Amino acid sequence: MRGGLWQLGQSITRRLAQGDKKAVARRCFATDSDLKKTVLYDFHVAHGGKMVPFAGWSMPIQYKDSIMDSTLNCRQNGSLFDVAHMCGLSLKGKDAVSFLEKLVIADVAALAPGTGTLTVFTNEKGGAIDDSVITKVTDHHIYLVVNAGCRDKDLAHIEEHMKAFKAKGGDVSWHIHDERTLLALQGPLAAPVLQHLTKDDLSKLYFGEFRVLDINGSQCFLTRTGYTGEDGFEISVPSEHGVDLAKAILEKSEGKIRLTGLGARDSLRLEAGLCLYGNDMEQHITPIEAGLTWAIGKRRRAEGGFLGADVILKQLADGPSIRRVGFISSGPPARSHSEIQDEGGNNIGEVTSGGFSPCLKKNIAMGYVKSGLHKAGTKVKIIIRGKANEGVVTKMPFVPTKYYKPT
Amino acid sequence: MACRQLWASRAASYLRISLFHRSFSNVLNNLKYADSHEWVKVDGKSATIGITDHAQDHLGDVVYVELPEVGTAVTQGDGFGAVESVKATSDINSPVSGKVIEVNEELSNSPALVNSSPYENGWIIKVEMSDSGELDKLMDSEKYTKFCEEEDSSH
Numbered sequence: 001m002r003g004g005l006w007q008l009g010q011s012i013t014r015r016l017a018q019g020d021k022k023a024v025a026r027r028c029f030a031t032d033s034d035l036k037k038t039v040l041y042d043f044h045v046a047h048g049g050k051m052v053p054f055a056g057w058s059m060p061i062q063y064k065d066s067i068m069d070s071t072l073n074c075r076q077n078g079s080l081f082d083v084a085h086m087c088g089l090s091l092k093g094k095d096a097v098s099f100l101e102k103l104v105i106a107d108v109a110a111l112a113p114g115t116g117t118l119t120v121f122t123n124e125k126g127g128a129i130d131d132s133v134i135t136k137v138t139d140h141h142i143y144l145v146v147n148a149g150c151r152d153k154d155l156a157h158i159e160e161h162m163k164a165f166k167a168k169g170g171d172v173s174w175h176i177h178d179e180r181t182l183l184a185l186q187g188p189l190a191a192p193v194l195q196h197l198t199k200d201d202l203s204k205l206y207f208g209e210f211r212v213l214d215i216n217g218s219q220c221f222l223t224r225t226g227y228t229g230e231d232g233f234e235i236s237v238p239s240e241h242g243v244d245l246a247k248a249i250l251e252k253s254e255g256k257i258r259l260t261g262l263g264a265r266d267s268l269r270l271e272a273g274l275c276l277y278g279n280d281m282e283q284h285i286t287p288i289e290a291g292l293t294w295a296i297g298k299r300r301r302a303e304g305g306f307l308g309a310d311v312i313l314k315q316l317a318d319g320p321s322i323r324r325v326g327f328i329s330s331g332p333p334a335r336s337h338s339e340i341q342d343e344g345g346n347n348i349g350e351v352t353s354g355g356f357s358p359c360l361k362k363n364i365a366m367g368y369v370k371s372g373l374h375k376a377g378t379k380v381k382i383i384i385r386g387k388a389n390e391g392v393v394t395k396m397p398f399v400p401t402k403y404y405k406p407t
Numbered sequence: 408m409a410c411r412q413l414w415a416s417r418a419a420s421y422l423r424i425s426l427f428h429r430s431f432s433n434v435l436n437n438l439k440y441a442d443s444h445e446w447v448k449v450d451g452k453s454a455t456i457g458i459t460d461h462a463q464d465h466l467g468d469v470v471y472v473e474l475p476e477v478g479t480a481v482t483q484g485d486g487f488g489a490v491e492s493v494k495a496t497s498d499i500n501s502p503v504s505g506k507v508i509e510v511n512e513e514l515s516n517s518p519a520l521v522n523s524s525p526y527e528n529g530w531i532i533k534v535e536m537s538d539s540g541e542l543d544k545l546m547d548s549e550k551y552t553k554f555c556e557e558e559d560s561s562h
Contacts, residue, residue: 062467066467066468066493067467067468067492067493067494068467068468068493263467263493263494266494267493331471332471332473332489332491332496333470333471333491335496355493355494356470356471356491356493358493363471385473385489
């Protein structure tokens with residue numbers, strides 16, 4: 001057996017010293033030191049984390065429990081993820097809102113202070129540069145989190161446009177929160193456990209809302225959001241308090257909340273029907289094709305004013321030629337780039353993410369198909385290693401979401 | 408086995424690196440091993456084939472096994488099927504050449520047998536060998552154990 005097994009990132013931090021081969025062991029360390037480490041690195045290793053390279057960082061793909069058990073535990077109890085590799089930044093200034101609106105599809109002006117939303121940074125062709133959760137802290141302060149793998153690209157893009165905007169007299173500046181670390185706490189126990197660590201009433205903080213508050217003695221930025229479909233939070237904490245906060249959360253949960261790695265994180269988001277930028281969304285895919293039309297503010301649909309608006313507004317009027325849909329299939333799990341065919345054997349699309357769902361015990365996948373063939377219940381064939389397997393277009397999320405919303 | 412583990416733990420703590428707190432993989436003495444982590448159990452002209460404990464441990468939860476049809480010809484070193492875990496797909500290579508005479512149908516319902524019982528109930532195919540001389544190219548349990556250690560330490 002070869003190939004995929006090692007792609008999983010078997011760069012496990014286990015080095016067996018072999019007497020005279022100590023020199024070899026040291027050389028192995030040299031490659032690892034090219035990877036960035038979060039403040040929780042030692043904490044992960046001490047808890048049995050299997051560290052792998054991810055977007056230039058050394059991150060835990062899993063711990064002692066399997067990816068399946070870890071995924072199930074998140075939905076049954078809860079998970080704590082180190083997401084410090086993602087990039088948090090603040091845009092400040094009188095014109096911060098109008099500046100950001102040039103770059104994203106959201107109606108940022110309409111966001112109430114203390115609320116946020118998922119949005120997409122677009123390029124001139126209407127394609128996605130990255131997806132991001134943005135939050136309006138105040139009318140003059142927006143807090144954003146972007147993907148680790150897109151950090152350099154996103155920051156260069158924002159900086160370029162900021163320079164042009166300021167040259168015309170616009171008032172905006174930025175601060176990249178490298179002094180803070182980001183943790184994600186998800187699952188049914190997330191709120192009860194976090195409540196033990198703060199005096200603020202979390203029952204009044206709903207999905208998409210943001211607050212600056214004291215948690216476990218540190219000033220944190222708290223957003224009720226996540227990437228698993230469960231109720232939960234993303235917590236931005238000063239880096240020097242990151243380990244203490246992680247320890248406190250795990251202790252308060254009496255072991256029910258577990259440190260969870262990127263492997264389970266991917267299974268969870270796939271079950272929740274959420275896009276992974278780089279797989280389900282890329283430079284050439286528009287938000288409409290990706291099924292994120294809802295994220296384009298109503299006013300923005302009428303006015304445009306963001307990069308690629310002409311392409312996107314045309315797609316809104318005419319309909320896109322391809323659409324992102326979910327699939328359940330039999331046989332082996334569908335993987336990225338598997339071909340999708342109609343029952344007649346004609347190519348109709350491609351899988352962009354797929355795997356085995358630990359919760360449903362079925363193969364689930366997402367991909368793009370020609371418009372017209374995107375309705376739930378449409379039978380398809382998914383080609384894996386030369387063989388056709390039965391699939392059916394399925395509504396997402398695959399596992400019902402549990403976002404905390406007012407009744 | 409136990410002293411090697413103790414020695415490795417001491418070496419690991421000297422270098423201040425982590426060592427997984429799990430036992431070394433199980434390697435059975437009466438089997439032959441391929442460097443792609445398959446085992447073969449010989450019984451006359453018949454060979455039973457599966458993947459090793461080391462392989463299933465690295466792979467994680469197996470969710471699907473792609474089996475060949477009975478009657479398919481297999482060649483030493485070539486792929487005949489695949490094993491899928493939650494996150495990855497791996498080809499399975501045949502340690503011997505011959506003809507597939509039986510496949511483990513149980514794996515269609517219970518792919519996890521590969522994890523729980525890699526050498527017994529998790530067997531994958533049975534082959535009628537065309538050339539038992541090929542077995543000489545495989546490793547015995549001692550060579551395979553050493554092979555696994557060297558492979559893991561180079562990652």
